Amino acid sequence: MRNVFSAPVSTELLSELPRRRSAVLRFAMDEPLGALGLVVIVASVLLTLFAPLIAPYDPLANDYGAAVQAPSALHWLGTDSFGRDIFSRVLYGGRTALLIGVTASFIGCTIGALLGIGSAYFGGWMDLILERFMEILLAIPITVLALVLVSTLGRDMMLGIDVNLVFAIALPIIPKMARVARSQALSMRRMSYVDAARTLGFGHFRIIALHMAPNIFGPYIVMLTAFVSQAILIEASLSYLGLGVVEPTPSWGLMLAGNAFNTAMTAPWIVIFPGLAIAIVIFAFSMFGDALRDLLDPKSNRDR
Amino acid sequence: MIRYVISRLLLSIPTLLGVATLIFFMLNVLPGDAVETMLRAEGGNPTPELVASERARLGLDRPILVQYGDFLSGLATFDLGTSSWTGKPVVEEIALRLPVTLQVAVLAMLLALAIAIPLGTIAGVYHETWIDYAIRSFAIGGIALPSFWFGMLIALVMLWYFNWLPPLGSPSLFDDPLRLLQQLALPAIAIGYRYAAILIRMMRSSVIEVMHEDFVRTARAKGLRAGHIIRRHVIPNSLLPTITMIGLEFALLIGSLVVIEQVFSLNGIGRLFLDAVSRSDLAIIQGIVMVLTVIFVVVNLLVDFAYAAIDPRIKLA
Numbered sequence: 333m334r335n336v337f338s339a340p341v342s343t344e345l346l347s348e349l350p351r352r353r354s355a356v357l358r359f360a361m362d363e364p365l366g367a368l369g370l371v372v373i374v375a376s377v378l379l380t381l382f383a384p385l386i387a388p389y390d391p392l393a394n395d396y397g398a399a400v401q402a403p404s405a406l407h408w409l410g411t412d413s414f415g416r417d418i419f420s421r422v423l424y425g426g427r428t429a430l431l432i433g434v435t436a437s438f439i440g441c442t443i444g445a446l447l448g449i450g451s452a453y454f455g456g457w458m459d460l461i462l463e464r465f466m467e468i469l470l471a472i473p474i475t476v477l478a479l480v481l482v483s484t485l486g487r488d489m490m491l492g493i494d495v496n497l498v499f500a501i502a503l504p505i506i507p508k509m510a511r512v513a514r515s516q517a518l519s520m521r522r523m524s525y526v527d528a529a530r531t532l533g534f535g536h537f538r539i540i541a542l543h544m545a546p547n548i549f550g551p552y553i554v555m556l557t558a559f560v561s562q563a564i565l566i567e568a569s570l571s572y573l574g575l576g577v578v579e580p581t582p583s584w585g586l587m588l589a590g591n592a593f594n595t596a597m598t599a600p601w602i603v604i605f606p607g608l609a610i611a612i613v614i615f616a617f618s619m620f621g622d623a624l625r626d627l628l629d630p631k632s633n634r635d636r
Numbered sequence: 637m638i639r640y641v642i643s644r645l646l647l648s649i650p651t652l653l654g655v656a657t658l659i660f661f662m663l664n665v666l667p668g669d670a671v672e673t674m675l676r677a678e679g680g681n682p683t684p685e686l687v688a689s690e691r692a693r694l695g696l697d698r699p700i701l702v703q704y705g706d707f708l709s710g711l712a713t714f715d716l717g718t719s720s721w722t723g724k725p726v727v728e729e730i731a732l733r734l735p736v737t738l739q740v741a742v743l744a745m746l747l748a749l750a751i752a753i754p755l756g757t758i759a760g761v762y763h764e765t766w767i768d769y770a771i772r773s774f775a776i777g778g779i780a781l782p783s784f785w786f787g788m789l790i791a792l793v794m795l796w797y798f799n800w801l802p803p804l805g806s807p808s809l810f811d812d813p814l815r816l817l818q819q820l821a822l823p824a825i826a827i828g829y830r831y832a833a834i835l836i837r838m839m840r841s842s843v844i845e846v847m848h849e850d851f852v853r854t855a856r857a858k859g860l861r862a863g864h865i866i867r868r869h870v871i872p873n874s875l876l877p878t879i880t881m882i883g884l885e886f887a888l889l890i891g892s893l894v895v896i897e898q899v900f901s902l903n904g905i906g907r908l909f910l911d912a913v914s915r916s917d918l919a920i921i922q923g924i925v926m927v928l929t930v931i932f933v934v935v936n937l938l939v940d941f942a943y944a945a946i947d948p949r950i951k952l953a
Contacts, residue, residue, distance in 0.1 A: 468654035473932050475891020476925055483913040484663055565782055569895045572784055593788055607785030615780035
C-alpha cells in the first residue's frame with residue numbers, strides 16, 4: 333500500500349479531483365482517435381440494431397432486373413450480381429459481424445480470465461497443467477486453429493448464429509487473456525484482502541469471482557475491446573473462405589467471396605463497400621481499445 | 637550460446653507433442669464421419685458397406701489409441717501418413733505447395749521490415765509533428781484494412797490503370813525469378829502492409845522511449861551528431877521490442893497467407909488446406925497444422941536467438 337499521508341501523493345490526488353468532473357470531455361481531448369472510435373462503434377451498433385427500419389430493401393431479395401447496378405439514388409451503394417441491394421446487405425452484414433465479434437470476444441475473454449485467475453489462485457498442479465495447455469494453444473497460429481475447429485465441428489445454429497463458429501473464433505483468444513489474468517492474479521494472491529476472505533471461510537469460487545475478478549476488470553475490458561476487432565477480422569476471413577457464415581445470411585466476408593472479385597473488375601462497388609465496412613469497424617474497435625489501454629494503464633506509453 | 641539454443645530446441649518438443657495430440661483428438665474424436673463426407677464429395681450416395689471397407693483401407697477402423705500411437709511414431713520419422721484423396725504421402729503433397737507459401741511469407745516479412753524500421757524511427761524521432769501524424773495514419777490503415785480485401789483492391793487498381801494482372805502458372809525461383817516476383821509481389825504487399833503497420837507502431841514507441849534514455853543524453857552532451865546517435869544508439873536499442881513483435885505477429889501472418897492465396901489463386905498450403913477440408917482429408921489437415929505450427933515455433937525461436945545475439949545484457953540461462 334502507498335503511504336497516503338506523504339505530501340506528493342496527496343497533492344496528486346487533489347489535482348485529480350477537478351479534472352474528473354468532465355471525464356468524457358477529457359477522454360475526447362486526450363484520445364481523439366479513441367473518441368472517434370467510440371462514436372463509430374455506437375453509430376454502427378445503432379445502425380445494425382435498427383437495420384430493419386433503415387434498410388431500403390430486403391437484403392435477401394433477388395431482383396435480376398436490377399443486377400449489377402452502379403450506386404444511384406435508388407440503390408445507394410449499388411446492387412450485386414443477384415440484384416440484391418448492397419446498402420441493405422452491408423447493414424445486415426454488420427449485425428452478423430458485430431454479433432459474432434462481440435460474443436466471441438466476450439466468451440474468449442471471460443473464460444480466459446477465469447482460467448487465468450483460477451490458475452494463479454490454486455497454483456500447484458492445476459497451474460502447471462493449465463499453463464502447459466495454454467502454451468499449446470498459443471503455439472497454433474490463430475486463424476489455423478479457428479479453421480480446424482470450424483471444419484471439424486460443422487454447423488450448429490442457435491438463435492440465428494452458428495455456435496461452433498463463435499467458439500472457433502473465441503478459442504484462440506482464451507490463452508491470451510488467461511496469460512494476462514494469471515500474471516495480474518499472481519500478485520493479487522498475496523494481498524491481505526484475499527487472505528482475509530480465506531480466513532473468513534469463503535469458498536474458492538466466491539473469492540475468485542467477487543474478490544479477485546473485479547481487480548482485473550481494467551485489462552479485461554481493454555482486451556475485450558481489442559479482440560472484437562480480431563474476431564470480426566477472423567469471421568470475415570472464414571466467411572470469405574466459405575467456412576464461416578453461409579448464404580443466405582448476409583456477411584461482409586461472404587459478400588467478397590465467390591466471383592465477387594471477377595464481377596468487381598467492371599463493377600467495383602461490389603467489393604469496395606463490404607470491405608470498407610469491415611475496415612471501419614476494425615478501425616473503431618482498435619482505436620477505442622488503444623485509448624482504453626492508455627487510460628486504464630498509466631504505465632503504458634501514452635504516445636502509442 | 638550453443639547450450640542455450642539446444643535447450644530451447646529441446647523445450648519446444650513437448651509443446652509440439654501437445655499440439656499434435658490436441659489436433660489429432662480434435663479431428664478424430666469430434667463428431668462427423670470423415671470417410672462418408674469424402675465419399676459424398678466424390679459423388680453419389682455411399683452404401684454402409686462401401687463406407688466400412690474404405691474405413692478399413694484407411695486404417696480408421698482401428699482403436700483410436702492405436703491410430704494415435706501410429707500418428708506419433710510417424711511424426712518422429714517425419715512421416716505424416718498418406719492423403720486419403722490422392723493416395724500420395726502427405727509430406728510429398730505439402731512439400732509441393734510449401735515453397736509458394738514460404739516465398740510469399742518471406743517477401744512480406746522483408747517488405748514489412750524495410751518499411752517499418754525507417755518509418756517507425758522517423759515517426760519516433762519527429763514525434764508530434766506532421767510527419768509523425770502522416771506515418772501514424774499510414775500505420776492505422778494497415779491495421780484496419782483486412783489483407784484479403786486490400787489485396788483485391790490493389791489487384792483491381794493494377795488492372796484498371798496499368799491493365800496488368802499477376803502472371804499465372806508456377807514459375808520457379810531459380811529459372812525465372814522475375815516472373816516469380818511479379819506473381820508474388822501483390823500478395824506480399826497485401827499481407828505485408830498489416831505486418832509493417834504493427835511494427836511501425838512498436839518501433840515508433842520504443843524510439844520515443846529510447847530517446848529519453850540517459851545514454852542518449854550522454855551522447856548528445858559529448859557533442860555527437862544527431863544522425864550518428866540515432867544510427868548507433870537509438871535504432872539498435874529500439875529494435876529489440878520490435879523483433880519480439882515480429883515473432884508474435886507471425887501467427888496472424890500465417891493466417892492471412894491461407895486467405896491471400898485464395899484471392900490470388902496461388903497453389904500453396906492454404907489452397908491445399910481448403911481442398912483437404914472440403915474432402916475431409918484428415919491426414920492432410922493434420923499435416924498442414926503441424927507444419928504451420930512448427931514454422932511458427934521456429935520463427936519465435938529464431939526471434940529469441942536474435943534477441944540474445946543482439947542484446948549483450950540478456951543472460952543466457
